[in-house]
Amino acid sequence: MESGDKMYLWAKELFPITRSITGEGVRKTLKYIKDNILDGLHIHSVPTGYKAFDWEVPKEWSITEAYIENETGEKIVDFKNNNLHVLGYSTPVDKWVMLDELKNHLYSLPQQPDAIPYVTSYYKERWGFCLSDNQMKSLKPGKYHAVIKSNLKAGVLNYGELILPGESDKEVFLSTYICHPSMANNELSGPVVTSALAEWLMTLTNRYYTYRIVFIPETIGSIVYISKHLEHLKNNVVAGFNITCIGDDRCYSFLPSRRGDTIADKAALHALKYIDPQFKKYTWLQRGSDERQYCSPGVDLPVTTIMRSKYGTYPQYHTSLDNLDFISPYGLQGGYDAVKQAIKIVDTNCYPMVTTYCEPQMGKRGLYSTISQKGSGGDTRLMMNFISYCDGTKTVLEIAEMLDAPYNQLFDIFTLLLSKNIVKLKR
């Protein structure tokens, strides 16, 4: 099965689970990944009340039922039909209220009257329902029975972590999140592409870097994770990718790290340029996911984001319309390939250095025509240009940018020259 199809299948199976930042949905999601894809995944638990910098792990939320019944006993809104119908982290309720009062607890999107919006209230206790604006407007005056069978109590926050050792202790960091209920691009594309990348990385026998891969609840999860590993991450992570919104077909997008000039930024930009020269380049000011934490002052990890359609930029975002029709095997495959190429660049990039002074004699190695005539040498121009920059101060990626050539082509030249002892490798 092609990677795209495989990822789409995983997304389909994970779609119905009612995830939130804590609770059974997160655990089911992590267990699915561990059981079906990444056997080595470690699932961690952090207790309610754990202090992470300015934040605290909230109570654990569980929910079994949530509906609104009208006077005739008809369930007009039911969480069983779509888990977006309940406000995330709703407190329990069971009472009959008049429409006017009910409306204080209803959330809809007048601009997208068909869509059920995704709304949460993690840090202030509330109850509520989300529904389409069309349905909202059709509600007749009268009494309604609001029922939410939920629970907010001390528990744990869970996340998954997988570490794949490499030749170096320095690390490449992949982070994705598993806290959104039934939505496809944001977020299931993230965990399924990340799982496929982890699978691929496990097949590599010559990883240069160590890979640290986490599946966490957004915001509170990344903050907790940073608080537990701050010094280690600061000392070891050379490049990181936050993986989200990477499954639709519409475009490729890039969001830089706060510093903007890390190797993660450069590798991602180079990879995307050759995949789709029209990719959208956002700025740090347009951020909105876990890079907000990873790149925050004092943490400042080199974390960047390669996406298809960026969160907040497509109408389906954070609504019931971000469903399995919005992503595709083709879209997931493209996103996967882009991040994979960026990772390949990071992992193999190095400082090539010629082993001699002056130009090497290419002819005696069969790398240059032995006849010198007008126009000869044209086909080896790229190789000679590459060599001319192999002074040990420029990486293969930097030379690729200087020569306006794709990394893979130059890396092949580098490998050939390495085999001929014309260049040596410096990290």
Place this chain on the structure above:
Amino acid sequence: MESGDKMYLWAKELFPITRSITGEGVRKTLKYIKDNILDGLHIHSVPTGYKAFDWEVPKEWSITEAYIENETGEKIVDFKNNNLHVLGYSTPVDKWVMLDELKNHLYSLPQQPDAIPYVTSYYKERWGFCLSDNQMKSLKPGKYHAVIKSNLKAGVLNYGELILPGESDKEVFLSTYICHPSMANNELSGPVVTSALAEWLMTLTNRYYTYRIVFIPETIGSIVYISKHLEHLKNNVVAGFNITCIGDDRCYSFLPSRRGDTIADKAALHALKYIDPQFKKYTWLQRGSDERQYCSPGVDLPVTTIMRSKYGTYPQYHTSLDNLDFISPYGLQGGYDAVKQAIKIVDTNCYPMVTTYCEPQMGKRGLYSTISQKGSGGDTRLMMNFISYCDGTKTVLEIAEMLDAPYNQLFDIFTLLLSKNIVKLKR
């Protein structure tokens, strides 16, 4: 009374005084400022012959009468009518001469036939009269009686100085000049705006910097002042403003320091951008006032100039047309506000630094919506962007430029965050 009106009134009262680089006019001007505005102003005297680097304080010049009489006894040119009529620093004369000889001592502007030009000869002894080109051309052949009752003898050069201590020993330097006879934009706008700024600075109880404010004769005055305080100025001045040509209504102008990238430059550019995005930006090569001395090699103070119409760029410049009609309360007020804003930026600018790792939890402090839904967060975007750059290496001004937002708006955000202990201040 509004500042603009007050400044205009001062200019009106100072206008008739016959100023030059030395003499009674300078003393009268300084005394007016001391008696009416800045009681703490110190008036200094430097003797003729004092050596300042490559220069020397010239003899003191005084003048009581200057006229040209024709054969019928009519005073056709009289210094009493306009003090521009006499060549600045004229030696005394009292003789009848033929028109041809007289013409060797007359100065007019053929391009502006109605204007009396402003001409001086400080460092070479001459006598002469200035008059409109129309009048010049109307002179009939014959004898003329040239009378100048002036005096050039050992005396002093005067300047005024006011020092307002702040929390820091580091200084902001304001310099303006008081050596031009009856002209309004160049120069009376300078001393009156500087006086008003000094008044305002005296009302501030929390000045961070110490303010050094001088009223000097142009060129020789600044050279003398630098020669007396070179090491102190080099060690202490963090920003300076040369205040001139700041009273007309036509435009705003900026002339950079020699280095071009000092905090004085940055603050002035930022202030002007938000006052008038169309302000004129000159280069160092277009300089022409005391920044020539303050920014000279080896002195190199961070002195920049905010103006309305720059010297040399408006036709009235250095003629009798640069009179009280050319400046206005409105023009003076605008110039005053621009320099004040630049000073405010310099004085309050600092390096904000977050007090936690990762984003602070804004919700619990009432600074962020506790409901998370599509589109929420938009109104706090600027605050979150600001926080994301509070890493202790960027000033509020630098962040304002990065976020393309006015300094005052960001400074208000900074103050709020400071009060909530989310950021701390580093100088």
Place this chain on the structure above:
Amino acid sequence: MESGDKMYLWAKELFPITRSITGEGVRKTLKYIKDNILDGLHIHSVPTGYKAFDWEVPKEWSITEAYIENETGEKIVDFKNNNLHVLGYSTPVDKWVMLDELKNHLYSLPQQPDAIPYVTSYYKERWGFCLSDNQMKSLKPGKYHAVIKSNLKAGVLNYGELILPGESDKEVFLSTYICHPSMANNELSGPVVTSALAEWLMTLTNRYYTYRIVFIPETIGSIVYISKHLEHLKNNVVAGFNITCIGDDRCYSFLPSRRGDTIADKAALHALKYIDPQFKKYTWLQRGSDERQYCSPGVDLPVTTIMRSKYGTYPQYHTSLDNLDFISPYGLQGGYDAVKQAIKIVDTNCYPMVTTYCEPQMGKRGLYSTISQKGSGGDTRLMMNFISYCDGTKTVLEIAEMLDAPYNQLFDIFTLLLSKNIVKLKR
């Protein structure tokens, strides 16, 4: 005789010699230069087999006859008519072959059917003839007698070297090559312009730098030369010029050093800008002569190239059409003047520094009007701008670029100010 005419005459006399990278032709060429132009030229010999980094000096090649005879005894191709007819470094041959076999040894240019191409095979033993494509196509089936009386045996590689000491041990390096048979722009323009430059340099009594001037075979010659002097060159050469393709009339061209920002680059770019603002600016990636060795990683000398029509860009290049008609006294003179101006800039460039604080008083030195009136000072603006940058951190050349003025004009101002003790010189 004008320099251009003189250089053209030398080129004419050197034209018929059969040069190659070794052998009698090189020696004759060097001897001509030594006997007729540069008496002090040292002629060096390096033996076959000498190892220079990744290269080795090849066997010495000599040739006396080379022709193709048809069945009727007619010499249809004869090296005596044009020494391009023989493949450079051809091994000897003397046999009758059928046309089909002969064609394996024939080289022509289908795109330029009238031109005899210039082809060599220095490092692989072959025999061959070069001829016009028209002649090639006219050959009738049959037997042909191929005769090459050549010799490949242990011998020497020769080069010429001239060192002109200056005040400083630091060096300016001029390199040109003397290995091409009868072609005019590439290459005889190189040695004749270099010879004329050496003549001029010898007339200078106040050379600041020491001048190292070499006449070498291209590629192998520069590699051998570098291998013998690597440390010395790296420690001493401040600027270098590779002199080639500098005799035609069509345009001026510039090829930068690998680093691109050396004083040689800056001086050449400045010189060309004022000679012909339309000059062609190539990049390092378009290189193709000895800068490939001089600027290679680890060697990295500041060597740049000023040309007329660059090698490879004009159709006559490396063919019999690059003859004495393609170059001209006028073209040679222009090339000579351009390199001369770049050398002048390098040799005289320094860091001027004012001798006083604040502006010097120009009036008392007769350098500024003693009357100050509107518009006065305009004619001394350039001088005052120059002085304002004389802070000891900027060279005359850098100030020329900042003021957008030609170096010579500023150097004259500098010399005047030096004579008045207003500035002093720092190297």
